[in-house]
Amino acid sequence: MAIDKTPVQSSAISQVGYDPQTKTIHVGFRSGGTHPFGPFTQEEFDRFRNAPSISEHFHLHIRSKAIK
Numbered sequence: 001m002a003i004d005k006t007p008v009q010s011s012a013i014s015q016v017g018y019d020p021q022t023k024t025i026h027v028g029f030r031s032g033g034t035h036p037f038g039p040f041t042q043e044e045f046d047r048f049r050n051a052p053s054i055s056e057h058f059h060l061h062i063r064s065k066a067i068k
Contacts, residue, residue, distance in 0.1 A: 010054040018045040
Protein backbone atom coordinates (compact mmCIF):
# COMPACT_ATOMS: atom_id res chain seq x y z
CA MET A 1 0.00 0.00 0.00
CA ALA A 2 1.32 3.44 -0.94
CA ILE A 3 1.76 5.93 1.88
CA ASP A 4 0.30 9.40 1.29
CA LYS A 5 3.06 11.96 1.72
CA THR A 6 2.71 15.68 2.32
CA PRO A 7 5.24 18.19 0.95
CA VAL A 8 7.01 20.18 3.69
CA GLN A 9 9.12 23.33 3.89
CA SER A 10 12.60 22.13 4.79
CA SER A 11 16.08 22.43 3.36
CA ALA A 12 16.75 18.69 3.73
CA ILE A 13 13.31 17.00 3.77
CA SER A 14 10.87 17.19 0.86
CA GLN A 15 7.90 15.20 2.15
CA VAL A 16 6.59 13.21 5.10
CA GLY A 17 3.94 10.53 5.56
CA TYR A 18 2.60 8.17 8.20
CA ASP A 19 1.46 4.54 8.04
CA PRO A 20 -0.83 3.82 11.01
CA GLN A 21 -0.75 0.06 10.37
CA THR A 22 3.01 -0.21 10.83
CA LYS A 23 3.34 2.96 12.98
CA THR A 24 6.10 4.23 10.71
CA ILE A 25 6.96 7.73 9.59
CA HIS A 26 8.18 7.90 6.00
CA VAL A 27 10.58 10.75 5.24
CA GLY A 28 11.44 11.85 1.71
CA PHE A 29 14.79 13.60 1.41
CA ARG A 30 15.69 16.32 -1.07
CA SER A 31 18.93 14.44 -1.77
CA GLY A 32 16.85 11.46 -2.90
CA GLY A 33 15.12 8.47 -1.41
CA THR A 34 12.38 7.90 1.13
CA HIS A 35 13.10 6.03 4.35
CA PRO A 36 10.89 4.62 7.14
CA PHE A 37 11.39 5.39 10.84
CA GLY A 38 9.53 4.00 13.81
CA PRO A 39 7.62 3.02 15.67
CA PHE A 40 5.78 6.30 16.27
CA THR A 41 2.24 7.21 17.28
CA GLN A 42 -0.02 9.39 15.14
CA GLU A 43 0.44 12.16 17.72
CA GLU A 44 4.24 11.97 17.38
CA PHE A 45 3.89 12.20 13.60
CA ASP A 46 1.58 15.22 13.93
CA ARG A 47 4.14 16.98 16.16
CA PHE A 48 6.85 16.24 13.57
CA ARG A 49 4.75 17.40 10.61
CA ASN A 50 3.73 20.63 12.40
CA ALA A 51 7.12 21.43 13.97
CA PRO A 52 8.51 24.94 13.41
CA SER A 53 11.64 23.27 12.00
CA ILE A 54 11.02 19.90 10.34
CA SER A 55 14.75 19.22 9.98
CA GLU A 56 15.55 20.04 13.61
CA HIS A 57 12.67 17.90 14.88
CA PHE A 58 13.83 15.06 12.61
CA HIS A 59 17.38 15.21 13.97
CA LEU A 60 16.26 15.43 17.60
CA HIS A 61 13.39 12.93 17.66
CA ILE A 62 13.12 10.79 14.51
CA ARG A 63 16.54 10.02 13.02
CA SER A 64 17.64 7.56 15.70
CA LYS A 65 14.70 5.25 14.95
CA ALA A 66 15.66 4.35 11.38
CA ILE A 67 14.26 1.02 10.24
CA LYS A 68 16.91 -1.05 8.54
